[in-house]
Amino acid sequence: MSYAKLIDTTKCIGCHSCQVICKEWNGMPGERTELPTNGLFQNPPTISAKTYMLITHHEVDDPSAPAGFRSVFTKRQCMHCDQPACVSACPVTALRKTKEGPVVYDVNKCIGCRYCVLACPFGAINAEWDSLAPKMGKCTLCSDRIVGLTAPLERNGQPLSPDEARRFRTEHAVPACVKACPADALHFGDREDMLRLGRTRIAQGKGKYVDHIYGEKEAGGTATLYLTSVPPEQIGLPAVGFDSYPAKSAAALSAVPPAVVAVGALLGATYALGKRREAVAATEAHHVEFAPIARKLWTPANVGLLAVMAFGALSFVARFALGLGGSTHLSNTWPWGLWIIFDLVWIAVAAGAFATAGIIYVFRRTDLYSIGRTAVLMGLLSYSFVTVTLVADLGLPWHFWQLAVQAPEHSAMFEVSWCVGLYVTILAFEFMPVAFERWGMQRAMVRWQRIAPLWVVVAVTLFVWLMSRNVVWAGLAFLVFGVLAWAFRPAAGEKPVPIMLAIAAVTLSTMHQSSLGSLFLLMPEELDPAWWSPVMPVYFFLSSIAAGLALVILVEMWIAKAWGRPLRMPQLAALGKLGFWSLLIYEIVRVGDVALRGQLGHALTGPKAPLFVAEILLGGVVPLALLGAPKLRTNPKALFWGALLSCGGVVFNRVNAVALAMSLKGPMPQVTPRAYLPSAFEWGVSVGLVAATIFLFGWAARNMPVLPEEHAELQPSEGPGRPHEVA
16 A cells, blocks of 8 residues: 545644644754744744654735635645655665655665755755754654554553454554644545545535645655645645656666666777777887976975865864864755865866776877876876765765665666776776886786786676666676677787776766766756756766866876976877867757757846856857867967866856756745855865875876976977977
8 A cells, every 4th residue: 555645725724733743753853933034924934854844824815805815824744756856866775765655764874965855856855964963854754653553452451452453553553743633634545545535625625626636746746645725836836747757867877787888898899990900000109108207395386285285184174073064054955065066077077087098098099198197197086085075075974885785776876976986996907007117016017917807897797787786787797898808818928908997997987977967867946957958967978078188188288387398289289189079079969959958048048048158158169169270279378278168168067067057945845045155164175185186196296107208308398388399
């Protein structure tokens, strides 16, 4: 039996008995009384982690009433959707839909990511911001009363008869609010029975009710149903459409296992076919020797970076000493803030690691080999520090191990977590030879050559299994990547090529870069339609390539400027050309999608139009003009500005998607949204990690063979303004 609650707003007298008994049954504390500023007359003004439900008051026009209006009271709480967006969002199954109807929460599984708060279209889930271990709070439909409630063995010293025990369960195995209602406004039972009761009242009401049971089809159907005498939106019930929210992301996530197999096979075939041109590639290859740079470590700039890192460390400590609520300005309106923006931006611009690996090894651009180590080191540092930011952002990070033991059906957060974690290991394997070379670890190098391809097979197979829980897909992934590892093994005396690591890097990055877009598929009501799209996973992936290549160019120019090294314009111009094509494809998909969905007029004239126009013009059209012309690409100034604007356009897109293009309404009844401005500690952690990345990159370049050896015939760079002849 799937239960449902029917709420007849025409019978509610606003006595708040349900609100009081909810507090009592769940043992929740009271909240500070506030002066209403939202035009409604209720306290508290919204639901919270301490208030699972409330009665809202609405004045509706009614010429027949003495004052020309009448009051309508509406009971608000979790809707207990049949296909809940919150359950789809949760990466550790801390939220689940029971067969009896309630959506329940298990704090012992929760990692505190708060994705559920954003995913719920009704604003029915909230976090405990005043706790050092904040859990989520929501109505449970009194699942502890309706499931497994047993009658007492006796009453007043007399044993209960079977009929008395059955009557007890019928009368008491209902939510506390239903039991307490004195006005016949609440009914509880089998969902089909409640729908029949609602239709009967509408038919017998002779126009008293709107001919619609709110919740019957909304968001795919819910276990909370409303009868109203006015259109639902007049009493605060949001128009969420009839489509299931999880259906918007389930299709994208179900495509991940076959996509992993297909991408891996395609990359392997590309490399295998390229072997036929190996002799030609060998003649075009640039022999590059790498060496540590001889530069002083403790420069004034590095001392400044150390000071910023120290503030970042203090901010990180303050986050756990004060809790999320005490160290950040996050709220139930803005459950995600600067740290999530920071992560999405950083992951996008760090895509240069997988892009260059694919270009150099899979597509055999050996002329770009000298840039590969820089890109991999930047990727390894960036992704490693992304995990540090996530630890700071999670409310209950000590439950992280739940990601390893739970099996959510289709959670984009689960996919991203595992994919990023496994990709970090691939980056570590890619960078290991640099350390082995520096310290002459020949035995370790030999072991690495044997273990790296095997780890790729294990990691990819594990990932596909976790995403599908299907032996067939996992076996197919093992077969495809196992065959590739065997086929690409080096012959006796042949220098090994890390092609399997490159294939894994591109494959896993394709998955998690696109799934970052899938995170937002559950938020069509919050994100402006100029950004929300069913193809967000596609354009998130495409844009990451453009941003990653642009950042590699900028880092190489920064290295030349900061350390007085030659500016390798042929290689950078080649990257600029690749960046041009990747940016062009992204912009075509981005703008074309907006046009095909009929949202181009809104994008150009709506309230968020300045954001869209700036993103497309400054982050798309202008850099395309600078990177598209061969003459401009070989000019350091033009290349610098083209790369900067290209990277900045993608960064701006991510900031818009997470924050600026969002219209967040806050917790139910969604009439008192709060503003958000990051706290000093939020900035401290973010800027501190950027400083740590720059410092550690400099340390690694000074101590390991990351950069190509400098040649005496090359003149030091004077920055992006002057080209240099490359020997």
